[in-house]
Amino acid sequence: MKRQAVSAFALVLLRSAAAFSAVPMEKPPIVIAGAGLHGAALAYYLTKRGEKPLLIEKHSVAAAASGKGGGFLARDWGDGGPTEALHRVSFALHAELARELNVESYRTLPVVSVTPGARSKRTKDLVPWLDGEIAQASWMDRDGGAQVAPHELCSKLVEAAVAAGAQLLIGSVEGVEKNEGRVSGVVVAGAHGRETVACSAFACTMGPWATRASEWFGLPIPMTGIRSTSIVFKAEPGASVEPFALFCGEDDRFGTHLEVYPRNSGEVYLCGLGGSEHVTGERLCAGEFPPGEVHADPARVAAAARAFSQMSHRLGRPEPDASQACMRPCPPDAMPYMGAVPGLANAYVSAGHNCWGILWAPVSGKAMSELILDGRASCVDLAPFDVGRFAQRASGGRGRKQRSDDVGEQW
Secondary structure (H helix, E strand, C coil): CCCCCCCCCCCCCCCCHHHHHCCCCCCCCEEEECCCHHHHHHHHHHHCCCCCCEEEECCCCCCCHHHHCCCEEECCCCCCCCHHHHHHHHHHHHHHHHHHHCCCCCEECCEEEEEECCCCCCCCCCCCCCCCCEEEEEEEECCCEEECCHHHHHHHHHHHHHHCCCEEEECEEEEEEEECCEEEEEEEEECCEEEEEECCEEEECCHHHHHHHHHHHCCCCCCEEEEEEEEEEECCCCCCCCCCEEEECCECCCCECCEEEECCCCEEEEECCCCCEEECHHHHHCCCCCCCCCCCCHHHHHHHHHHHHHHCCCCCCCCCCEEEEEEEEECCCCCCEEEECCCCCCEEEEECCHHHHHHHHHHHHHHHHHHHHHCCCCCCCCHHHCCCCCCCCCCCCCCCEECCEECCCCC
16 A cells, blocks of 8 residues: 655644554554654654654554653663663664764763862862852763753654655554454554554553553563653753763752753753652552652752752752653663563563663664564664563562662662
């Protein structure tokens, strides 16, 4: 079937599942649930291999963490274990995607470690706009950091995929139908009711809400959602903000450990506001925090604004220009789920990437496209991220421990 290449946002496909299923097709598509960065990257890399997947999204493209995250990228910050390859391969893929898709927000930038507190005579003036009260500033990473505005990247991945023949459907995935050890259809609730969409393969890329697939697949996919508030300041029109990413230590006065990312748009993005709420999988499955409707904590917004205003007189203000929140996904061992679903020949999960979800999205999308089409991933080893790893052991914990390190609040 010949399809016209169109922009995903020039022609918004707000169609029901019934309307989609009425379109004649040569074969059922690969269906992807979730149009955040991981679903968008998977759709993009599938189209590069000649596939025309169907991307199903409940709310809108990049509605959750993929539209509200900071977008910090680090090449060398893996821990020497299996995630190290995710860092290095995906860091390079981000630069490649920025060229392919003209991602204007992408750039490299150095990283500085900051200790909050009273300024001393020995405090180094590394960052021009860090002109307030800081006890210490030192280099953390001079050449291995970069950034991207995740909403721009996600939107351009979807636009490129749709231009290559993928389709975008707004609707809620409610389950799957199985036949002879395969997923034969995906149950979608849309504006015109419920319908089953036939599929050749099914990939769940629903972030923290991927825990809903535990019931669909009949195996545990435990997940904790971490509701994280962030704020944005905008520089004065025409003012430049020199590119430095800041990782700040704990500030006991405000309960923050700020991460500060100025963007080339003039925005200054702050996360690490502290006080993040840990949301159980049961609450996520119950629909308590639907995508696109996760709201900021006003107390953390005020605390972060006060903390940053003390650190930067030039950029900080009592009230930020924007405040928001996202739900970060974290499995009990803080390792992502990426791989095939045991017992089903054509079902896959790519979710649970926690604070590195934006960095790891390109490599996850590429690796999962290889797994789906070739039977194995060649760009990275997916064995450590086995989707069925909790089937034979108790999950335990709140989804925030990796070895002895607390990864729920900060990297």
